[in-house]
Amino acid sequence: MSIEELFNFLLDHSPALIVAIPLLGAFLTPLVGKINDKVRNAFAILVVAFTSFLVFLLANDILTNNTIRTYVFGAENAGSPIVRILFEVDGFSAYMAIIASILAIAGVIYAWSHMKEHTGQDKFYTLVLLMIAGMFGMILTGDMFNFFVFLEITSIAACALIAFYTNKGKAVDAGFKYIVISSIGALFILFAIGILYSQYNALNMAVIADSITFSFLDKIALVLLISGLAMKAGIVPMHMWLPDAYGRAPASVTVILIGATQASLYGLFRMVFSVYGNVFSSIDVTKDTVINTINSVNSVGWMLIILAILTMLIGALMALKQSNLKRLIAFAALAEVGYMLLGVGVRLASKVSQDITIAGETTTQVAFQGYSATALTGSVFHIMNDALDIGLLFLVAGAIYLVTKETSLNKLGGLARNMKYTTVFFLIGLFAVSGMPPMNGFASKLMIYQSTFQLNPIIAIVAILCSILLLAVFVKVFHSAFLGPKLPSLKDVKEAPKSLLIAMGIIACIIIFIGLFPNLFVENIVTPAANAIMDSAKYITAVI
Amino acid sequence: MSGMSRIVKTMASITFPLTMIYGLYIIAHGHLTSGGGFQGGAVVASSCALILVAYGSVWTMGKIKEKSLSVFESLGAIGFIGLAFFGLIFGANYFFNNFLLKQDIIPFFNAVGTGASNINTAGIIPLMNFAVGLKVIVGLFTIVLVMAYATTKLKGEK
């Protein structure tokens, strides 16, 4: 087999292999762990690196050719009524997979030194690999029930890892909160899947999307799906698990947990824009469902906008009063989730039907306002920026905790003298997360502000205000933790171990790269992804 | 949890093999009658849990450690995903392909079922049943064993 054939083989089977290889790695980890600690850590990194390689291979193919790849498990085609499970990878899935793979590789490299002192590392790496596999499964799948299964894999593995520090009561409490809320959310989703199955006798997303009629049962299923996924993504009424879980988990897990949360958010995007695409993103007047539902589309949009505003406000305001560094970053992460949801809400709220008179004939036309595409693109772009920025900040917080054993901001100070690299990384994360111009966060937030301003200026002002609040919070953190006189208790602090610096360096480099060339990035990666999520007809025709 | 009385122990030892054989039968005939790897595995695991209850977790942990159980579980899982990976290499070259069915090179499980309870049918399905069965037996038993052992108050502990 020549190299080219091997590449083609890998590319053809990559949707399956991206999930199967971390799974196989997870199953092998307990056996490899019998040999040696270092061999096992290297094995985990190798597995994730190979998976990332496959992800980039796949994403490169999909984003450059702007195609949709499907992969049927077990046979060449899925049968005439689609009975087999199939993976459907479009631009948006590929984009999310890139984010997930960056976070995964940073987390696994980071864990090498960060977890050195702890027992139970065999199982730790097993669970991390399982979580990564679950994340990729959620992102790539094109089947409703398969989505649910991977959702559960992710949340069970995440729960066990959040409660990793079992000697601390709060960590166990955070794990319990997480598993309760995520399993209720998952059961809502399963109930919705049952409703959809009972109506259309199908589990494939594209098949359901093709035949959806937006009957009353469909509306119930939509509400259940949105509320279940919102619980898992940490949107406001059910956000209380998120700061606890992010704050109490080991930092290497938190990074991957961000990916898992965003995979849930991806599910929300997928359900709203693809499965219910005939309702929410179609502008085809001949489908009689479209005209009648503009009011409900707009009301769903405004509902999401309100949730987004609440999420941003609560996140930013609660971040102000935290004294624990990791919890503070966790509330900032909550606020960032609000921005992503805001773009979706603006997109849905801007759907209009208008009567147009051309040459004496009046026709009804359904359209989205011009700014709504910008809103969704900004939202999609912000997913990546948020993952990288918040991930970097959590890694820095974990590094500080590892060397000082302190999380409270009151007991930290003057770290800049001894931890030069960490300080630089924190500064990069700080500027990025608060949307300062040279960094990546600015580009995406600007898109969201612009489009929101055209829908309703007040919302845009609130969003900008939250961003300023976040900047203030992080400047305060920077001042109190890194500047100022050296505290006597922190005299012997050394720079963080190398593996931590490598992991932080990877993410920081990507942040700076995106910040320097945002247009290159937006044109080649983000816009194809956003176009893919907006084009529900293409998603359907790729399968049927 | 310390062990129970002699009567319970004796009855458990008598019931254990019977339940186990029943569970293994369900696993082996998964593709012909109702049941399969998960269901049979749950039956066998419950028989193991019966032994655990009768003899106590400390005694059971002395006989078999959770580390060796964990290896068995990994083997079951690797067997399952390995069968799926074999589908990439043999047959129609698709992940999860049923490559044993309808071929003459390997004379196992290659026939098509006709409702006549022929056990030599259904390709990789019986093999997957065994792999999943092993996994479920060991997995459920490990969960019960570890939880029972960890919540036992050992001697000298408060």
Next chain:
Amino acid sequence: MLFNLPYIAVVALILIGLAAVIFKRNLIKIVIGITLIESGVNLFLITLAYRGGSTAPIYTATTTEETIMSLPVPHALTLTSIVIGVAVLALMLTLVVHIYRHYGTLDARKIGREEE
């Protein structure tokens, strides 16, 4: 509405479970509530499988052309869902044991409130 009685049972189970999760403070009762919701959802899935007068979807020596079989996919979904439920239950109970060790109570109002 008698013919929809199974669905009413499903809703009753889910609501009882949800009430336990929302209004009870004891962690074990919350866990029981989640298990109840899950039973309700499983019952819902398996009721979808039934066709009037059908048998299990298994070919035996007595199967004829006229045999109506129930739908096989919901059976598989329910099986998966049950196993997932067992996994979630095991993990939740493990965490409850740890919480009890730390705080000496199962009251949701009293846990996780200590100063660091």
Next chain:
Amino acid sequence: MSIRNIVALAFFGVVALFLIFGALMTHPFGEFDEDNTPEMDQYIIDNTQSETGADNGVTAVVFDYRGFDTLGEATVLFTAVAGVIILFRRLKK
């Protein structure tokens, strides 16, 4: 009555309404008419023997048609075992 209780009660009421309406509007138990034929399941029942070789339709779905779900399901159990072991580990080396 605290605010938390009122919010919880409202949430519960909304969910209850939704579920009851859903239950009343699902197709009648066990009846399938022309516009609601289970095509996918009928295809599986008709082809389980010829395509998968298994007599048992449920096993055919579990291990062949939806085999990837079963891999996920086995993984969930594996995850739970790993989780339980990691949470009950010894904290000191």
